Amino acid sequence: MSRAWCFATGESAIARSNRVWLWLLCGGFGLTMGCGQTGQGNHDAGPSGGRDAAVDFVLPPMFAPPGATVLDVVLPTPRHEPAVFSDGQSVFVAGGLDDQGVLTQIVRFNPTTKVVNVLPEVLPTATYAAGVAWTNTAAYLFGGLGNSGALSQIVRYSPSEASATIMKAQLPRAAYNVVAVWADSVIYVVGGYAAGVHLTQILRYDPSSDTLTTIPATLPVGVEEAAVFWDGSLVWILGGKADAAGTTGTASNAVQVFDPSSGEVKLAGTLPYGVWGVPAFTDGDLFYLPGGSSSNSTGYTSIFSYDPVSQSASTFDFALPVHIGGRGGAWVSSQWAGYICGGADTQTGKMSDKIIQVVPQ
Secondary structure, three states: OOEEOOOOOOOOHHHHHHHHHHHHHHHOOOOOOOOOOOOOOOOOOOOOOOOOOOOEEOOOOOOOOOEEEEEEEEOOOOOEOOEEEEOOOOEEEEOOEEOOEEOOEEEEEEOOOOEEEEEEEEOOOOOEOOEEEEOOOOEEEEOOEEOOEEOOEEEEEEOOOOEEEEEEEEOOOOOEOOEEEEEOOEEEEEOOEEOOEEOOOEEEEEOOOOEEEEOOOOOOOOOEOOEEEEOOOOEEEEOOEOOOOOOEOOEOOEEEEEEOOOOEEEEEEEOOOOOEOOOOEEOOOOEEEEOOEOOOOOOOOOEEEEEOOOOEEEEOOOOOOOOOEOOOEEEEOOOOEEEEEOOEOOOOOOEOOEEEEEEOO
């Protein structure tokens, strides 16, 4: 029997979950059901060959209501700019800077059980402010800051293998606050900061061959600590910290787009305000930008989503309970929520050990 959701394009997960559970309450588990005139979903042909054949629904979990909540669990120590990523089930927090110095520690947070564990494996080099991308099997950390300054290394971390290894390929120059995104088969590494310069570079890293290639095209606006996303065909670079020219102060409001098929980069509009260091994440359709820092580094609690199809932003009705910047965001598909781990309170300047759950509206 086929499995079908019968959901409208662009429908939020909350609406999906509520609608399926409403269907269950009204119709019961044994009711057969078609998907209506829209043709959404897949059907098995019944005995009559009609489209009222039974559909085996895959039920979503009962998601938390929309909102931003500080959870009752914390990281082992407050830490700034760790590399945060998710395998879809758990959130991993690698490295970072705490009151004792730069960390090699790797922490796993289970959103279902709300448990934080310090893992036995560690990063090969104490690192913070690195770019990170998850490839569905491993995380790759690019550059960052160590005990002796900026790094050019690429580190592969595999949770299933419980190992972290420095790869042979290296960045063309030591840099930190680069951002990285998995694009189906390669990783794009964008921007960063090195020797007093906001970088305009775009790099392509192939994990299968451990090779790094510099893309000829460069960003119109060099940025560090931008939010970066992959929509299936384009790389989107939102905001970031930049030089004053062409930006809102030092916090860029630029939307930059890189097309790997053509090799072209262009400006594609602006954000509602300039922002950098956003603990950003995506559900695969919309890009979410909660908090982050402003031009004077005081930061925001507001949250907005960006739709790459309509190229428009929508501000949420709720905000973060605290001011948080320093990146550190990851999406957990099994919870339909984003999680912000650590970072810095942009109001007090103190490092954070908080874990904040953000459920989109």
